[in-house]
Amino acid sequence: MIRYDLTCKNGHAFDSWFASASAYDTLERSGQLSCAVCGDTRIHKALMAPSVSEGAKQPARRLSEPGNPLEKAMAELRRKVEAGSDYVGDAFAREARAMHEGRSPERAIHGEARIDEARRLIEDGIPVAPLPFGPKRKAN
Structure with a gap:
């Protein structure tokens, strides 16, 4: 097992364990992280320094715990969206259109749509809005 310090392009820092260095490389190349x-x-x-003990340490922050006010607000928004709507995955555009046309019962939904699908929904007067976070994915 190997632990890596990782960062995303939005500047969030976190760590994760991998079976091996090659396991990390495979997951990274396939976009599964x-x-x-x-x-x-x-x-x-991220750049890593060796772990050196200097007495009492502060407890490590869990990945599920937001570290600053913006991360806390985003986590709360995600929680509210996920609790108050149905996840429809990549069927979002199809389901939003079906609800708008009365072919599917109206309800709050969230999911993924390609930019061209979202643009057509907006052009057709179907109310949609982008979310400031992506779907949850398993890291490893």
Whole structure:
């Protein structure tokens, strides 16, 4: 097992354990790593220093615990969105259109849509809004 300090392109720092250095490389190349805070898949290894004991340490922050007010606000927004809507994955555009046309019951939904799909929804008067975070993905 090997532990790497990681960062995403949005500046969030976190760490994760991997079976080996090659296991990390394989996951990175295939885009299966994501930031635990924002879901960004643009992950890279951070500079690491050796662990040196200097007496009492502060408890390590868990990845599920936001570290600053912005991260806390984003985590709360994610929690509210996920609790108050149905996740429809990549069927978002199709489901939003079906609800707008009365072919599917209206309800709050969230998911993924390509930019061209989202643009067509907006052009057709279907109310949609981008979320400031991506879907949760397993890191390893």
